[in-house]
Amino acid sequence: MTMTKTEADLRLSMLNSLLTCPHRRLGLVHPLHTELVKQDPRFYVRLAAWYADHGDVRDHKEMFIVTLALSDFPGHRDTGLAMLRELPPYQVGRVIDFIHGRKEDVAIEVDRKPDDVPASAFRPKVDRKAARGKKPGKPKMAEGGTVTLTDTFGLFRNVPRSLKTEVVRYLREREADADWFDSTAITARKTLKRLYALLHVKPGPRAQAVLFDERPPEGSKLAGLKDLAKAETADEQAKLIAAHNVPFRVAIGLVKGATPKVLTALVGRMSPQEVINNLEMLRKRGAFDDAGVKALIESKLESAKTATRVSAFKAEKALESVPVSAAVRQKLEAVADSQVKARGRIARPTALLIDKSGSMSQAIEIGKRLGSLLAAVADKELFVYAFDSIAYPVESAGPELSAWERALTGITAGGNTSVGVGIDQLRRKKQFVEQIVIVTDEGENAEPRFVPALQKYREELKADPTVCFVKVSGATSQLEDECKKAGIAVDAYQFNGDYYALPNLVPLLARPSKLELLQEILEYPLPARRTE
Structure with a gap:
């Protein structure tokens, strides 16, 4: 396929636009993607598939799926839905939330009530100190207070039937594997409940018991989580974390102490990226003072070199902000170097x-x-x-x-x-x-x-x-x-x-040239939607 100069310029401008990171504010990139899919729908779908495998910004990956799922261009929806099935639950939830739309009340502190804000949205600050020692009655009100405003997020559109069908298949696939479902419910409970409720999906027996009835089956990870919260000693908690494979980000909020056994159990459940992100917390809790825990951290950093979901710059950020030993610093530098090199080599001066x-x-x-x-x-x-x-x-x-x-x-x-x-x-x-x-x-x-x-x-x-x-x-x-x-x-x-x-x-x-990159994207294979 031969591209004209105009086509190449257009497609390069599409690539250039992806060097942004809107930090979960999908509304900032939605107009961009809407325009891109109009300009060149055939290239856009290939770019979406290529970016899913080679891109870094999760917001763009989600917006590619939103745009394809809503597109009327032949083949777009099937590709978008195939990509959706590969997302973790929290990202599936963000895709659905953005299309359906969501309203949230946000409380803002103000010096005085704005004239255009109704009284029902304003809660005055009570000056308790001025009222102290006085006879019972109405406390003196301070000038300022809290204004409650409604923040809107998303498109406020009906979720397409095809997208709902794919989410139902996504949920049923997890329900069919008890361990997989329990692991998902531990880390993404709110998202799962919202998907079932928002799309009017009847939960299976296990989903009903775990998410809505608060009755996790005996011996399940969810039941183990309740036992973990009730455990009296740190060593008992360490055993439960290991026995039920409780994810780090859940377990860290429940542990009562930072003994070497607890730290070993926590680090053992951490992904390489979680270790990098939490080095300072681990250092403060004495993880580097125990030879066994330190060795486990170093092994996680070693595996971070080839892990698929590790950010090179987060490793460098850890180098800047966390005082670590020369050996750990060397491993962090190796992680950053390996992750950057994995993206390609520059063979031109x-x-x-x-x-x-x-x-x-x-x-x-x-x-x-x-x-x-x-x-x-x-x-x-x-x-x-x-x-x-x-x-x-x-x-x-x-x-x-x-x-x-x-x-x-x-x-x-x-x-x-x-x-x-x-x-x-x-x-x-x-x-x-x-x-x-x-x-x-x-x-x-x-x-x-x-x-x-x-x-x-x-x-x-x-x-x-x-x-x-x-x-x-x-x-x-x-x-x-x-x-x-x-x-x-x-x-x-x-x-x-x-x-x-x-x-x-x-x-x-x-x-070697931008034209070769464009050609690679144009020939990139599209993911196929699963047949159930």
């Missing part, structure tokens, strides 16, 4: 240019993380410069984030902006690259200018590097517009402040 001009402190922070990210996956040369009106070479001792922080020590935001000065340095030093990544707001007010500098670089080094802008908050499209006028193709990714979305760049930079 690359330049990273970091804008350090006035108000560009965010660009410097992104530059540290991108430098660490690219260094970990680069098989060819990586040249890095921080620039304002002059370019500062940045050389790191290694791919670790700490190494890049040291390399950028003393580089602070300030000065005018010449994006072309970094390109000029590449040209003067005869540094041949095939792609250039620039972290910037696209503002430019000093010579040499970017477009003329790039044209000169291409001419002298006989190179034709691709250009990728990583745009920080408040960025314009100044340089993109100038590139278009000069006939230079560029990609641009809007960074919205979430560093966990940055690994999405790796698959996009790892391909």
Whole structure:
């Protein structure tokens, strides 16, 4: 299949839009997906399948399913429903909730009642201190109080019959396996109850007993959970956690003490990502003081290298915030390195240019993380410069984030902006690259200018590097517009402040060309809906 330039540009813009992380506010990405599926429905469904396997942001994965489940384009619903079956229950619940819509009352503290808020929504603050010692009567009211407002979430549409059918199959599949259902009920009880109630699904006997009658069968995990809550000693709780395989995030709220036996039972039930996320809590509870518990933590970190649901940047965040031993630090660094490398290798010489001009402190922070990210996956040369009106070479001792922080020590935001000065340095030093990544707001007010500098670089080094802008908050499209006028193709990714979305760049930079990536997505196999 041959793509025209217009088709390729459209599809690249669809890819570029996925470098966002709305933090569970699906309403922020719904208009984007609605527009994308209209622009190119055939590419959109392939992109959804590809992103389900290669993407990082759960909100986008959920919104792909919402959009496909509501689409009238042939084949979209079946693909969306096939993808739904692979989600954990809490994400299935979020998909259904967003389509059905939900209202929640939110209490907000205010200094005084707003004029446009009805009295029924306002609860005055009672000044108990002023009323103390006075005769019984109405206490004095303070000026402020609490305003209760109704927050709406979702589309407020009828859930399609096909989607309801798939959720029923999803629930019945879990009901058919008692251990699986009990494990799901422990971690997603509210979600399961809402799915049964919202979609008017009659629960099976076990679901009825566990979720609605509060009578879990004897010997089940749910019954074990009740025993765990009643246990008098920490050692007894440790035995029950191990015997019933109680998940860490449930057990941690019930344990009475942090003995080595309890910590061993907790860590044994933790996923590699949970260990990384809770290192500080484990440290404070003395987990590293016991040789056995410490060894178990280290084995979990070892398995995190190849685990499918581990975030590289969360491992790096743990390195920043948790004081751990050199051995544990080394394992965390290995986790981050392995997880980044698993996303692909960059086989093209690359330049990273970091804008350090006035108000560009965010660009410097992104530059540290991108430098660490690219260094970990680069098989060819990586040249890095921080620039304002002059370019500062940045050389790191290694791919670790700490190494890049040291390399950028003393580089602070300030000065005018010449994006072309970094390109000029590449040209003067005869540094041949095939792609250039620039972290910037696209503002430019000093010579040499970017477009003329790039044209000169291409001419002298006989190179034709691709250009990728990583745009920080408040960025314009100044340089993109100038590139278009000069006939230079560029990609641009809007960074919205979430560093966990940055690994999405790796698959996009790892391909020899963006056209090859688009072709890979266009040929990506679609998941098939199960026949029951």
